Each structure stands twice: as C-alpha cells, then as structure tokens.
Amino acid sequence: MDARAKSVVTDDPLWLRLLTAAAVPLAVLCAWEIAARAGWLNVYLLPAPTAVLRAGAELARSGELARDVGASVQRVLVGFVLAIVTAVPVAVLVQRCRTAEKLLRFPLNFVRATAPLALLPLLVLWCGIGEATKWAVILLVGFFPILLNTVAGLQSVRPQWLEMARTLDLTPLERVRFVIVPAAMPVFVAGLRLAFGNCWRALVGAELIATSVGLGYLIMDAQAIARTDMVYAGILVIGTLGFAADRAFVRLTRGLAGGGDALAED
C-alpha cells in the first residue's frame, strides 16, 4: 500500500516536479523584476525581487536576521510545546470521562470560537508585555487542533482491538503502547501539523506587542523605517520557514503512519 501511495507522487521525475512547482512563481518574479527595473512599478510599494534579496542578504550579514529567526523559532516552539502538554491531557480526559466531556464541551467551544488576537489585550493585562503573552497567543492557536485531533485519534481506537489485547493479557501500559498510541498516531500527527502551521502564522500577531526582536518585529520595524524591501525579505523568511516546517511534518506523518490506512481494514 505504501508503494501505491508513493507511485502517485513519483510519477514524474524530480526535476520535472520541481520545475512544475516553481514555474508560476518564477514567471511572476521575472515579470515583477522587469517591471520594477523598467520603472513601471512604485518600487517603494513593490521593490524588485533582487532588491528584496539584497535586503535579506544585508539582514543576514548584520546578524539581525539570525537573531530574529532564533527568537521567533524559540517562541513558536515554546508555545507549541505548551499547547501539546495542555491539549493532550485535556483530550485524554474528555475522551475517557463522559462527565468531563459534557462539562467542558461548551467552554472549550466558546474559547475556540474566540479569536486569540481578540484576547490579546486581556493577555497583556494578565501576562504583561514579556514573553509569556507571546507564548500564550501561540498556545491558544495551537491548542484546539491538537485537542480535537487527539480526541479523534483516540476515537479511532477500535474496541475490538482493545478486547483482543485483553485476551492476550497485555497490561494497561502495553495496551497504550501497542494499541492505543499507534492507532491514534496518524490523526494526532495531522493535528500537530495543523497546530504548528497555526502557531507559526500567529507568530507575527504575537510579536506585534512590545518586542524588540523576532520576525514579526523585523517586519514592523522595517515598515516604520520605510524599508519595504526588508518587509518583503522578512515575509519571505517567515513563509520559507513555515513551508519547511510543514514539509518536515509531512515526512514525520509518513514515517509514523506506517499503517497509514489504519482505519481501512479489520
């Protein structure tokens, strides 16, 4: 089944797939570059791609970029890990205890429907303007995909499998290790991927408040000093890192979901 899944992806050779993926962006960039150099564009609003690259190189050389990337990645990771360690226990509780599920359904859905950025003023009041507020924003956007997917993952554990495990005298811990975790894993990892994407996108929002370091700050600061090329460079870095992280998650999902169609057969 693995082979079948792969064959769909690898029908074309790698170079052709890369070319297909890059064709439209490259064409747009070329047209953009030409238009900027010909003076058809307002280069303050739309600086040429080469100018953006130069700005990026300038940021990289000065060490500013590394510092901002480091700060942002650290924030996202802290928030993301906090989201995991809070969402997973809640998911297990909700899944295992009907009363907890009934009690928590409404409040959880209410908070989920509230935009984290709307809570920002409150978070500033509660957590101050330090790192804690940024972590809290990222935690809030990462929490729900992890919660919902962990619950869905646990629901995909078939009672028949658990019964079979009991007839083999597996201990509760072994049942978790050999049945529950592997059964729930594909959906759980999909939730992590979703959550990480959310966290990364919420980063700039979180870095709007009183920061002096981070990719969000970099963009805001560049705008303040009228360096649009740097704004674009910052956006480019955020996009690239987010994309890379997402690809990494896809890889991870493939590795963990060895029995990918875990739900297809019994």
Next chain:
Amino acid sequence: MLNGLDLLAESGQVHAILGFSGCGKSTLLRLIAGLDTADAGTISFGQVTAPRIGVVFQEPRLLPWATLSENLALALRRVGLSRADQARRIAAMLELVGLGGCGDLHPAELSGGMAQRAALARALLRNPDVLLLDEPLGALDPLTRRQMQDELVRLRAHFGRTTLLVTHEVAEAVRLADRISIIADGRIAHSFVVRAHADASALEAAILQTLFAAAPTARAA
C-alpha cells in the same frame, strides 16, 4: 441471557456449541475469556487456577499498522523469551498454520482466510490451556470456510487441552468436534457425542431436529 447453564468441557476435546442467534453462545465464550462478568455462577478450569486462554473471534482483529510477526509477538509478551527465540517461535507457528514466510506482510495484504489463520496462530502461540473459537470461520466465503475446516482438523493436535467452538453450522460442528451441545433458553438443551466413523449425516439430522425443536418458536411467530 444464560441461566442455569451447566457445561462440562472434557480436557483434550473439542466441544462445539450450537444454537440460534442470540441464544448466548458468544456470551458464554466471553464469560470464559474474562471479557464479560457473570451476575452469578462459576467457571473453573480443573486444577488450573490461572489458565492461559486463547481466543479467536469472528474477525481476525489484527492490528493493521503492524506486520504479522509484530501482531503475533503480542501473544508472547507474557512469556519472556529472547528476541531470537520469539522470532523462531513466531516463524514456526506461521509455518504451522500455512503462512510460512508471511511474517513481514501487513494485515491488509492478507485474504480473509489468511487473516483468520494468523488470528489462530496468535491464539495458539500462547500455548493455551483453553482455546475459544467464536465463530472463527463465520465471516469467510463458503469455499474458504471449507478449506479452513480441513485446516482446523489438521491442526487439532495443536489446539491445547480443551477447545470450545461456537458455530452456526451443524456440519462444521460434526466435522470438528468430539462433543456438541445445543444451547436454548439459556441452558444446555442437549448434548451429542461425535463418534469416529459414525454416520455424520445421520448425526447432523438428529442435531438439526433437536435444534429446531428447541427453537424460540414463541418469538419467531
């Protein structure tokens, strides 16, 4: 559901249990397997206090993300073997049930019959004192079912001390069992002893007659 049921399964024998759907055949096996608990009554296993019980359900219940070998290895968790010994036992057991060399396959790559062989192998790996077969061939097509019956006859020597076979099919019970009990109204309505070289079709006819006589006619109307 079961009430006043008294069943003595002889050590070393295959004891088939027949009855209409909903008569409590499977409930009986689940009670013996410890999956359900009875409101009253006792289940004892002769001198054995903590018997090893092997169960084969109607569906194979193999974990789809694990290979056959990994699935079977779960049955050896309580045995405490070295990795090499474990692999050897699993390979030998797969060979025995006709799945030699299939250890690296995933359940999705098996036919229904093969998956059920694997489930049987998993149960036998425990070297069970009691083997419980809950309509193990019930989900198979008629041809595969027939083939698997031959297979079970061949494997009887490996079944362990005592086997309980729940089935819907009278011919299957006659082919596989030493003793056949019919459950009706929550108790054993009748028991038959299957003698070697006896006239199988006459026995089948007698069993069918008893079954229909014990049928829940009041509800059937």
